[in-house]
Amino acid sequence: MRTAPAPTRTRGRLLLVLVAVVVVALNQRPALVGVAPLLGDLRADTGLSSALAGLLTALPVLCFGAFAPVAPQLARRVGLGTAVAASLVLLGAGTALRLLPPVTALYAGTVVAGGAIAVANVLVPAYVKREFAEPGLVMGVYSAALNVGAALAAGLTVPLGLALGWGWRGSLAAWGLLAVLALAVWLPVAGTGRADRAAAPPGTAWGLLRHALAWRVTLFLGMQSIQFYGLSAWLPTLLVDAGLELADAGLMLAVATVTGAVGAFLGPTLAGRLQVRGRGQRPLVGVVLACYLAGLTGLLLAPASATVVWVAVFGVAQGGGFALGLTLVVLRSATPLTAARMGGVAQCLGYLVAATGPVVLGALHDLTGGWAWSIGLLLVLLVPMAWAGWGAARAVVLPEAARA
Known part of the structure; x- marks a missing residue:
C-alpha cells in the first residue's frame, strides 16, 4: 500500500x-x-x-x-x-x-x-x-x-x-x-x-516477527539494553566495592554518560553514511562489541586500575549501541509506519528483558559476594548480541509483505 x-x-x-x-x-x-x-x-x-x-x-x-x-x-x-x-x-x-x-x-x-x-x-x-x-x-x-x-x-x-x-x-x-x-x-x-x-496499512506490529530480520533487530536491541541498564544500575556500587571513593564512583558514572553521548551521536551518523553508500552497518556493530568487550574485561580484571579508561570505553559502547539499535529499526524499515511497528515490537521485548538486568546482576552479586559472575554474564551475552547485530546490520529492508 x-x-x-x-x-x-x-x-x-x-x-x-x-x-x-x-x-x-x-x-x-x-x-x-x-x-x-x-x-x-x-x-x-x-x-x-x-x-x-x-x-x-x-x-x-x-x-x-x-x-x-x-x-x-x-x-x-x-x-x-x-x-x-x-x-x-x-x-x-x-x-x-x-x-x-x-x-x-x-x-x-x-x-x-x-x-x-x-x-x-x-x-x-x-x-x-x-x-x-x-x-x-x-x-x-x-x-x-x-x-x-x-x-x-x-x-x-x-x-x-x-x-x-x-x-x-x-x-x-x-x-x-x-x-x-x-x-x-x-x-x-x-x-x-x-x-x-x-x-x-492494515495488520499488527507482531506480524513483523514472521521475518528473521525483525527478530535480529529486536534481539540486538534487547541484548544491548540488558548491558545498558544492567551495569548502569550497579556501576557506582561495583567501583566502591573495588576500592574507589563514593564521590569518585559517581564521577565515573558521569564519565560514562558523557562518552555515551558521543557514541550516541557517532553511531547513527556513521550508520547513515554507510547506508547512503549502499553498505550495511556491520563495521559499527563490530566497534560497539569491541568497546563492550574491552570495557567489561577491564572492569572484571582491574576495576581499580585505569578505571576511567574502562568506564569511558564502556560508555561509548552503551551510547553507540543503543543509538545504533534505534537506527537499525529505521534503516531496516521500508516506510515510517513500518519503522513505528518494528520499533514497537523491538522496544517492547527489549525493555521487558532489560528490566531483568539489574535484578539478575544484583542476585548474582548476593550469591557470590562479588561482581565477577555478574560481569561474566554480560560478557557471555555479547555472543547472541553479536549474532543478532551481524544479521540486523545487513543492507536490506523488511519485505513489502511485512507491512500487511
Missing part, C-alpha cells in the same frame, strides 16, 4: 523539525531520571521502604516495554506527529499527577509518564524517517539529546529544587514544564495526521 506523502521539505521546515525532535528528545528522560537523586527526600517525606522507592525507578523501564506496542496503533489512528503531541500531553499530565499528596498518585503518575515516553521512544525515530531522506545524522542528534536530557536531570534536579525551595515535588514539576515547552515547539510540525491515516 502506498505510504503517506511527506510534507514539503524546505530547508526552513527541516530545521524546525530538527529543533522539535531535539526538544522532544530532551524530554524523554528527565521526568524519570530525575526521581533517583530525590529518593532520599522522597522516602523521608512519604515513609516509603527502600523496595517501594526502588520500584519508582524500575517502573519506567517496564512501562517502556509494556506501552511500546501501543505506539504504532496510535500512529495509525491519528498520525505520527499527532501521536507524539499526545505523548507530550500525557507526559505533562503524568508529571503533574505525581505532585498530588497520595502516594498512589506518585506511582500512577510514573506509569502515565512512562507510557507517554514509551510512545515517543517508538514514534520519533519513525517521524525522522518520514521527514529526512537521509536520517542517520538526525538520529545521531536525537540519540545524543536523549543522553543530554538524562545527564541534565541527574545533575540539576537537586540543585534546582534547592534553588527554588520547592522540595522534591517542585523539582519534578520543573521537568514537567519542559514537556509544555516541547509541545509548543512540536505542534507546528505535527500536522493533522490525515495523510498517515489514509495510507496506513
Whole structure:
C-alpha cells in the first residue's frame, strides 16, 4: 500500500523539525531520571521502604516495554506527529499527577509518564524517517539529546529544587514544564495526521516477527539494553566495592554518560553514511562489541586500575549501541509506519528483558559476594548480541509483505 506523502521539505521546515525532535528528545528522560537523586527526600517525606522507592525507578523501564506496542496503533489512528503531541500531553499530565499528596498518585503518575515516553521512544525515530531522506545524522542528534536530557536531570534536579525551595515535588514539576515547552515547539510540525491515516496499512506490529530480520533487530536491541541498564544500575556500587571513593564512583558514572553521548551521536551518523553508500552497518556493530568487550574485561580484571579508561570505553559502547539499535529499526524499515511497528515490537521485548538486568546482576552479586559472575554474564551475552547485530546490520529492508 502506498505510504503517506511527506510534507514539503524546505530547508526552513527541516530545521524546525530538527529543533522539535531535539526538544522532544530532551524530554524523554528527565521526568524519570530525575526521581533517583530525590529518593532520599522522597522516602523521608512519604515513609516509603527502600523496595517501594526502588520500584519508582524500575517502573519506567517496564512501562517502556509494556506501552511500546501501543505506539504504532496510535500512529495509525491519528498520525505520527499527532501521536507524539499526545505523548507530550500525557507526559505533562503524568508529571503533574505525581505532585498530588497520595502516594498512589506518585506511582500512577510514573506509569502515565512512562507510557507517554514509551510512545515517543517508538514514534520519533519513525517521524525522522518520514521527514529526512537521509536520517542517520538526525538520529545521531536525537540519540545524543536523549543522553543530554538524562545527564541534565541527574545533575540539576537537586540543585534546582534547592534553588527554588520547592522540595522534591517542585523539582519534578520543573521537568514537567519542559514537556509544555516541547509541545509548543512540536505542534507546528505535527500536522493533522490525515495523510498517515489514509495510507496506513492494515495488520499488527507482531506480524513483523514472521521475518528473521525483525527478530535480529529486536534481539540486538534487547541484548544491548540488558548491558545498558544492567551495569548502569550497579556501576557506582561495583567501583566502591573495588576500592574507589563514593564521590569518585559517581564521577565515573558521569564519565560514562558523557562518552555515551558521543557514541550516541557517532553511531547513527556513521550508520547513515554507510547506508547512503549502499553498505550495511556491520563495521559499527563490530566497534560497539569491541568497546563492550574491552570495557567489561577491564572492569572484571582491574576495576581499580585505569578505571576511567574502562568506564569511558564502556560508555561509548552503551551510547553507540543503543543509538545504533534505534537506527537499525529505521534503516531496516521500508516506510515510517513500518519503522513505528518494528520499533514497537523491538522496544517492547527489549525493555521487558532489560528490566531483568539489574535484578539478575544484583542476585548474582548476593550469591557470590562479588561482581565477577555478574560481569561474566554480560560478557557471555555479547555472543547472541553479536549474532543478532551481524544479521540486523545487513543492507536490506523488511519485505513489502511485512507491512500487511
